[in-house]
Amino acid sequence: MNLDERHLEWTVVDSGVGPLFLAATPAGLVRVEFHGEERRISPLAARLGAEPVRPPAGEEVLLAEPVRQLAAYFAGELKRFELALDWRLSAGFNRQVLHELERSVPYGSVVGYGELAARVGQPGAAQAVGAAMGSNPLPVVVPCHRVLESDGGIGGFGGGLEAKRTLLALEGVLPEPLF
Known part of the structure; x- marks a missing residue:
């Protein structure tokens, strides 16, 4: 076609x-x-x-x-997405952070906002990383659910905290939610 x-x-x-x-x-x-x-x-x-x-x-x-x-x-059968992504809805620092997230935080692992900021060369930009996660045009595929607060808190999530917990449980990071 x-x-x-x-x-x-x-x-x-x-x-x-x-x-x-x-x-x-x-x-x-x-x-x-x-x-x-x-x-x-x-x-x-x-x-x-x-x-x-x-x-x-x-x-x-x-x-x-x-x-x-x-x-x-x-279904628990895929650990890494292999898809062509159109990044037009993200730019600048946000896109840089999202690329780093996709590249360096694999299935079943998490990273803190501050650590992700340091990985992109901006160690004092934890809040800006949070804003980048909130602007993510490709959640789940670009796994913003894997970013947590530096103190271990779950942080926010555009899909809602239950969705974040469900995704982290699917990946074995948290116990399964008790629904």
Whole structure:
């Protein structure tokens, strides 16, 4: 299928932390959002100057591999995502921090905000790292749930603290939640 750069494929999938909104361009996965809802596509398409397309389930072109890998991750079968990512929704320091997170904090491990700041050469920027985590356009795939407060606290999370606990439990960092 020949797709131009304005093509924006999207869907909403079930996951271990509730519905996830996914969107991809020909460059790669561009957005993952918790509490996935159809209404998320219009602002994203406008921001990217793209034409949104929602293919029928199972007929995704750009999202077929992200959907498959996310299902494998939530089934406990995938430890590292191998996906093309479109980083247009992140820039500057935030993008630098997110790249470092993706590169250096593997499945089943965690890092503190301050330690991640030091890894990008900004040891006093723990709060800025927190802001970068909050701006992450690709949560789960770029694992901001693996970043904790330096004192061992769980910290915040855009998907909610229960989602963060669930993801950390899936990866063996925390005990399974008692629901």
